[in-house]
Amino acid sequence: MKTSLGARSGPRLHVLPHLRRIARCVALLSWSLAWSWSPHASLRAGLLPHFEGKVISTAVKYGYQMIAVDLNADGKKDLLAIDEQSTELAWLENPSWTRHVLATDVPRPLNAACWDVDGDGIPEVALAYRFEPRPSQSIGNLVLLTHGADVRQPWTSREIDRVPTAHRIRWMDPEGLGKKVLLLGPMVGKSFPPAEGDSVPIYLYRPGTWQRETISTDPRGILHAINPVPWDGSPREQLLAASYAGLHRLEFARGQWQVSLLTPGDPRPWPLSGSSEVRLGHLEKRRLLVTIEPWHGHQVVVYLPEGDQWKRVVIEDAMENGHGLAVGDLDGDGRDEIVSGFRGKGFHVSLFQATDPRGVQWRKTVLDDGGIAAADCVIEDFNGDRLPDIACVGASTGNIKLYLNTGKPRAQP
């Protein structure tokens, strides 16, 4: 009996490893199917993806700003590139990246911002041009460009204002009502270079009346960036402003604009003080601020919340003429990465990835070594595979480069 039982139980026991193998195969198959359906197919969250870089335009003299915006309502983000040495404004149509001229006779364009003011599905483009750093030499035209029957033909222009050294324009929804206002920051107040303590205003225009209103005179010296952000995750946006005074946060609450100084930025004395660029990012639910400091500076700085203060962590200090900055979750792990670029000697574009949950330590990876003197970079999905890509515009290199996320892990050096 024992033998026959043993004889019968033998094959049963041998079935178990087969079942285990089958179960493993099923688990592996469902795991890989789950990944193939996820936007980060074949890439484990937290591993930096490999990006394939290519030049998509050389029709730029000296690039300044890069905007990802769908200008022909086909669902694909196009690229609007500001070329500060050009007299026209042009965009590249996704996916052929064919160049179309949107406006002519707009010399020294410096900044644009897009929002669908009339609600027809194609955004209007606000444009600031005739920039010069000295107020006495700059007209600072502010216009609103609207498309005609064919978006690929030049758009019509309407003047809104003239503000010498008009340098930054952004649309913002300060009340979270789906109604945006146009903000303008001149680069300086009275003079360039600014005298110590010089105040710089931030102006607001409501669509329709387009009357200039002043919402702050708190920035100092050179106001380099104004950046509307979803500070508390609600539709009600707040504004970050980077100047020689550091970072200000502006909030429209209880019927008025309230301004607070978040950090003085670079602690060195004027004119090496403050911040140049600023972005809001997140590590999971934790907020962080990312800056370039000081003005056109050499540092990328991360500010981490610490009680009611911000802890200053310098993650890069070897840039020359730092300008390009973008923040977004490139590897799908819920923690934002940082893209930075600079225009000076030894220019390269870098990626920074937090190596601890708080964001105290960051690992640098060079994305592009010498291929572009990036003045500005944006993170956006340009080919519809739900993987975030990167696009940058070059200053002295006069090019636009697209870095497509392959979804495959980057080879370790």
Ligand SMILES: [Ca+2]
């Ligand atoms: Ca499009």
Ligand SMILES: [Ca+2]
């Ligand atoms: Ca990430």
Ligand SMILES: [Ca+2]
């Ligand atoms: Ca993509």
